[in-house]
Amino acid sequence: MKNYFVDLHIHIGRTRSGRAVKITGAKSLTFSNIIRHARDYKGLNMIGVIDSHSPEVLDEMEDLLKAGELQEHPEGGLNYGGMSVILGSELEINDESTQGPIHVLCYLPTLQKMRDFSKWLKNYMKNIHLSSQRIYISGRVLQKKVKELEGIFIPAHVFTPFKSLYGKGVRNSLAEVFDADLIDGIELGLSSDTSMADQLAELHRYTFVTNSDAHSLAKIAREYQKIEMAEPSFRELGLALSKAEGRGIKANYGLDPQLGKYHRTVCAECLAYNPSFDEACSVCGSVKKVKGVADRIQELRTSKGNQYERPPYIHQVPLEFIPGLGPKMLEKLMDHFGTEMAVLHSVPLDSLKQVIPEKTAITIDKARKGQLAFxxxxxxxxxKITD
Incomplete structure (x- = not known):
């Protein structure tokens, strides 16, 4: 068994021809750029590309296979020089059973199964070329199709105020929309962590995953996990999510929830902090609020959240959040130490000081030790970091 760094939620911004996939994604976020950046710059061992259903993306993967740059792993996934690429699709469910739109992640083991899935999806959505599109079927029907294709099904960023399971998707329970037995994991999102999510008793049975939801190359691996597996393949990922045969997530690495975009309740007009969702904003008088994840979880709370079986959730500050660490200094770190994973996990403080200013090196070290205030x-x- 070995430990692998894994980020399972990376968007395609554009195809190689320049066609938009994730409209809000960076133009540089092409499939070829993603796999190079994730392996060589970020230092990841497995990634999930969750716009793989887009036909032009599938064609690019096919061409890279023919050119020998990718190889299909016999146990599922595509191998890119030692890094595994898991083919996924983010979709939006919003039917009579939901209170609002819900995003989900569907992963398939092979290129052919993703092609089959793409052809099937085309019958139930308006634009198969775009990311995160609404699919005009129920959540349970989608789950059954994913399982028919031997796939993995995970609700995405489940507490985000918009387009998520608990944000506005259900009143109280995931069973309102999904078959609980056909869920393979729960993606927490940037504004929550394990201790917060475990306050919902119905989530105790599931493995939690922490992913970047990257819309640019820089955002890849802002959240990720360390998974113990025999090798980086689709089958091994499935075993790890099921905590089977000695596989499993060893640690989740994610933002301190306070750094997330939706941690606290704020006024929708002026973004002033508003501890009460029911009262007018004390700054501008608006009654419109964006309910924070922390407050929403307290509404749904059914447990003390003391699940002892969870792997550690390590609050981590991505390098791009570090004050004073600009692109040139970051590039200098990469030139000396290879990857962001190395800087975040293994490079000693004294070595950092030899490459970048001492103040910045100390801030990185404090971030690694959880000693920063936000x-x-x-x-x-x-x-924001306030230290």
Missing amino acids: HAGGGGKYG
Whole structure:
């Protein structure tokens, strides 16, 4: 068994021809750029590309297979020089059983099964080329199709105020929309962590995953997990999510929830902090609020959240959040130490000081030790480091 760094939620911004896939994604976020950046710059061992259903993306993967740059793993996934690429699709469910739109992640083991899935999806959505599109079937029907294709099904960023399971998708329980037995894991999102999510008793049975939901190359691996597996393949990922045969997530690495964009409740107009959702904003008088994840979880709370079986959730500050660490200095770190994973996990403080200013090196070290203070984010605005 070995430990692997894994980020399972990375968007395609554009195809190689320049066609939009994730409209809000960066133009540089092509499939070829993603796999190179994730392996060589970020230092990841497995990634999930969750717009793989888009036909032009599938064609690019096919061409890379023919050119020998990718190889299909016999146990599922595509191998890119030692890094595994898991083919996924983010979809939006919003039917008579939901209170609002819900995003979900569907992963398939092979290129052919993803092609089959793409052809099937085309019958139930308006634009198969785009990311995160509404699919005009129920959540349970989608789950059954994913399982028919031997896939993995995970509700995405489940507490985000918009387009998520608990944000506005259900009143109280996931059973309102999904078959609980056909869920393979729960993606927490940037504004919550394990201790917060475990306050919902119905989630105790599931493995929690922490992913970047990257809309640019820089955002890849802002959240990820360390998974113990025999090798980086689709089958091994499934075993790890099921905590079977000695596989499993060893640690989740994610933002301190205070750094997330939706941690606290704020005024929708001026973004002032508003501890009460029912009262007018004390700054501008607006009655419109964006309910924070922390407050929503308290509404749904059915447990003390003391699940002892969970792997550690390690609050981690991505390098791009570090004050004073600009692109040139970050590039200097990469030139010396290889990857972001190395800087975040293994490079000693004294070595950092030899490459970048001491103050910045100390801030990175404090971030690794969980010694920084934050101003909490909300209403779509990230929190900030205050140290």
